[in-house]
Amino acid sequence: MAVHRSNFPNIEAELFLAYVGMETDLLFNRGIDLPGFASYPLLETEKGRALLKEYFAGMIALGREKSVGIILESPTWVANRDRGSAIGYAPEKIMQLNQHAVALMSEVRSDHGDVPTVISANIGPRDDAYAPSDQMSADEAEQYHSEQISALAETDVDVVSGYTLAYSAEAIGLVRAARRFGLPVVIAFTVETNGKLPTGATLETAISEVDDGTDGYTAYFMINCAHPDHFEQVLADGPWMQRIKGIVANASRCSHAELDEAEELDDGDPDELGNQLSQIRRQFPHIRVLGGCCGTDMRHMERIAEASTAHSV
Template sequence: MTDVDTAQAVLGRRTTRPRWVTDGGLETDLIYHHGVDLPGFAAYPLLDSLEGRTLLSRYYTGFAHVASKAGAGLLLETPTWRASAGWVEALGGSRRDVRRINLESVIFLAGLAEILVSDGVSPGGAAGYDGSGHGPDVRVCGVLGPRGDGYVAGEPTSADEFGDYHWAQIAAFAQSGAARVTAYTLTTVAEAVGVVQAARAQGVAVAVSFTVETNGRLPDGTPLGEAIELLRLQAAPDDLLVNCAHPTHIAAALTPDDGWTEHVTGLRVNASRRSHAELDDAAELDEGDIGDLVSEHEKLAARLPRLDIVGGCCGTDVRHVAALWGVEA
């Protein structure tokens, strides 16, 4: 049985299917498969050149084909994981650049969405740019990353401070008409709360995504289930995901009676079984075993009754995401 057959068999047994395809490990794909230098792991500088925009368009189009073959919707998520104020300044920009970078990223993807729809790659319209009349099949979403490293929790910070930090980037997305903002690879509950509160204050839909270590705990040591419950008590997001971890790492957080699993609506998993520390030290890309990834992902998905969003993270590309959806890349 092929990877695609395995995914199709499990998807066929589920009472509901996920509805939304996301992309994969954008930065690792660009670095290791296309030889692009990304200081600070930042992909947004590619928006400044025709060559960079062409490369990004080809990247996202591959996932549009996956969505089309799977009969699913497509989340076009901006290449702005490192486009918050602190990271922009660290890469030689200024705080004034934050609004421009994030607005331009949404405009770029909105234009690509229209091309994909007109070419028949993805049916329907883009939320915020929707002219289809039958509901959005393509949504342009603004991406936030953590204030810090993403693999390390850093010094304790209040939710209010995190909200203030992310405010400018969220404001740009709110002004742009993006369907929502999604904060990926969060390492603490406080940062997740701050993001949700800042988004709510600006009237934009919001999703947050925690990352976990191999033991199913956030990098600050909080068990995933506890983090989800604490977040929901303080500031419940519209969607809740887990990303940048292998399915087995997320599964390590599961127990037979976990109620929090019904709140997880999305997975963007790593291809590799390695820990964050091991991935940081690796000199080469670990693309994992696609068959193993599909098998473990489906075991995990069976425990998540509201799983609605499926994509990839570090080490994954269009091949991995296609296999997770049971289609050919």
């Protein structure tokens, strides 16, 4: 069931599942090298494209089994000019691969048309998500992210999703760029073990700054790349909390610094993660998107789906 960008996010599905743990699964569980943590080079080989299709089709199959919607996230989190250059890709080639990623996702969606399926263009930060060393102004971020978003605007993408963002100015620029090209946009902030962004801002402050700087254009906000233990304590009733409609969590309780140094995968406890996310959703029923980030695989996604559909909200 195709979802068109003009309908996003008003889609008739009580719950959507989103998965962005593919890179850690590829690295640690499948032994596939990903220079620069980039998965978009897989688009250049038949074997790589088949592997990506496997992930996308697996998510849609899970959505069918659990009667929930699916948000397919493109393998383009680091498919931007600076990060691509670091591993030898010219900007023109990177933009081409952004478009190829969406085309592949659209093909898979067409082959499995009975599940509400959103195609999300996953866009990551320009710099290190955990410790941005050179923070951009909102104007600089708009200019920078417009290159990638302009390429994506020519595809079947339904929404642009800015993932693992660490400060509000970059998020503001990314939202403005999406608005310039007429695309819906979602912003996902990452937090440290204290529930605050890596730059020290609170979620409430970051969300308020983005909404104030973009006339509230963001469809909704999410939290990603953190374990529920890291942010549960800061979730509280309030207008800013109503803007958070998605949580895509890490399997591991490790800090970002610890994850950066890890030589083995910490895949946590899939049952526990599913139950924790389900509990958060029972507490905040407006949350409509749940999923897995670093350290998760389809076991975690299955448990998240099972726990969250076992309770009526």
